[in-house]
Amino acid sequence: MEKQRYRTISLLTTIFALSTLFVQSGNSLAKTVPANAVHLYQAGLAIMHQNATQALADFTESEKLAPWWEPPVYEQGQILAVTDFQKAIPILMHAAQLAPKDDTVWNILGWGYYTHQEFTQAIQAFTKQLTVNPTQANAHWGLANRYDNSSVRQFAKARQQLQLLLSSSAFRAMAQKSLASLPPNAIDLTYHDSLPISEEDAIAALLSYRRMVYPTSNVLIKGRDGHLPSPEVTNYIAYADQIGLLKGLQISSFQASATRVFLAQLLANFYGINQYDYIRPFQLNDIATLPVATQMTINSILANQLMTTVTPNDFAPLRTMTRSEFASTLQNANRIMKNPPSGDQLVSPEPHLRTSPPFIYFFSTSQPSLSVQSADLTSHQKQISAIGLTYFPFIADFPSGSAKTRQAIDQTQYLLTVASAGGGATQEWQQLEQTSIAPFMVLANYNNVTHQADPAIVDQMLTTPGRPTALINEITAIARKEKLRGVTVDFENILPKDRVPYVNFMQALHAQLSANGITTMVCLPERDQSAPQSPYDYAGLSSHADLVMLITYDEHVPGGKPGTIAALFNDQRVIQYALTQIPANKLLLGVADYGYDWSAGTGVEVSMQQAKSLASSYHATITIDPSSQTPTFQYTDASGVKHTVWFENGQSLTYVDQLVNTFALRGIAVWHLGAEDTSFWHALTTAHLSTS
Incomplete structure (x- = not known):
């Protein structure tokens, strides 16, 4: 409204x-x-x-x-x-x-x-x-x-x-629009507040307190009574199921009154409290007959102060809560998770809490033109925290260790970066020096011949005696000479056998950079579950980095089938797993500010504005994919060739940015500078991620 x-x-x-x-x-x-x-x-x-x-x-x-x-x-x-x-x-x-x-x-x-x-x-x-x-x-x-x-959240009122405004010609359209998006009365806990909270209303209300995203979806999940949830909360239940919030919950009936043990498990799922998160067992008389895992979960909820006992020795697991009581519980839980218990009641792991302003990192690449990127820097220098230069302009200064690695692969002399410098790059570097934006060097294993991330580059560097040390010394020397604030390591598609050597390299690099006051950042491919055979040791690599970027985009690429660039559901799953391995205050969520235009079996990159201009030029209708919550459209060009475009816009980016707040992540890392439009910056402001 x-x-x-x-x-x-x-x-x-x-x-x-x-x-x-x-x-x-x-x-x-x-x-x-x-x-x-x-x-x-x-x-x-x-x-x-x-x-x-x-x-x-x-x-x-x-x-x-x-x-x-x-x-x-x-x-x-x-x-x-x-x-x-x-x-x-x-x-x-x-x-x-x-x-x-x-x-x-x-x-x-x-x-x-x-x-x-x-x-x-x-x-x-x-x-x-x-x-x-x-x-x-x-x-x-x-x-x-x-x-x-x-x-306030009094949706019924x-x-x-x-x-009442539907009878007003001046307000009718706005009222109709607001009514269509207004959450149902079921999650207004001041509505019929003396009645017991039902299982489905508790789930929906819990989600709504974080203002999370609820895409339209059909719900097939049923309670043990065989009944579906009520229509007004269907989307919330579907979303809860898709993000794993219902895992372990015994749903007797969505419409049944929720018991305290049900609500304890629900809160544990939502806030990431596992059964081992308690300091000491509570002496409770009435939970001894419950499964051991359930007893431990209740103890963890009590230790985190998200709920209280009914009497000093009784939890009353089968008692219900009124809607008003559950509202008070949620308000207290949100407060606790923002301000964790202190002293000997502090649980492990600590609840997610951002302790500094959001960090907004942009990669600067060879596209678009440097003049466009330069204008971007000028316009948004107060909103950007750091720029990672993928074409670092001082390569020739240090040609020994890393340049030999590159020369052996593709006969180039670059310091593990995407493209060579050129005058424009030096100009942008000089411009950066006049701002408060932190300059980062990006180390990558990009092969200029194959135009792909090349695992051989990293493998040779990691396994050649003396080469890691030579590269680390070069990086440190350049960083000190050019007054760099950070170094970003973006080694992609590396070999599984390099898992341990990569961690060892990051450990040595981080130690040397830290000693010189330089930030270390590492980029990791997305995943939503443990992968012991993966070359990327989430916990090991993140322990030797100050910032960790999750590459949560390019789910569909130019050489493949058309599809979303970054699906919201996928981002959520990736974040939830990452937080089991990496502290939230290190995590940067990867964000795309571009799209792809596919035709004849291949795709080309388009900026946010280019995608909108294409839709306008060909009178194409942009729709929002309900599953990924990202925009897409199709058009036929003048030669009769059919095109499919998927891209990011302000609406889809707002959803992604809200996830950063929901999980109190450190910030975002955007690929790449110059591809965004005004709706990108509006999305940052809407999600309260703007640093200006």
């Missing part, structure tokens, strides 16, 4: 004031408004959108000349409501006293309180507006927004206000 301003003061108001030159204040006699007060008021109206400071001064002087006249007081309040709401409050309240029948004052107050998350005062202001003018649809719109706010 969104705020709508609706009071417009025009010069007609001034003309009316000039013609009447009097006002009525309370029960006092009518007073004449001095002409110079009206003149100042008129002057303020004429410039308030161009020069708010001068307009405020004009309205203030006008009020001094006619302190009983409401219009200049109202306009002062309207200006200050935007710039300094606390100063605006007494002025607007005074305006309401001067003109008790002017309901617009209360609307401004309502939106001001709402914006500053003072929700009780907001509802009072909007309610007062309806008292003054019972037909005012704007007040219903304000109340609907207030009740739908993620901190929001729905009631929106339904």
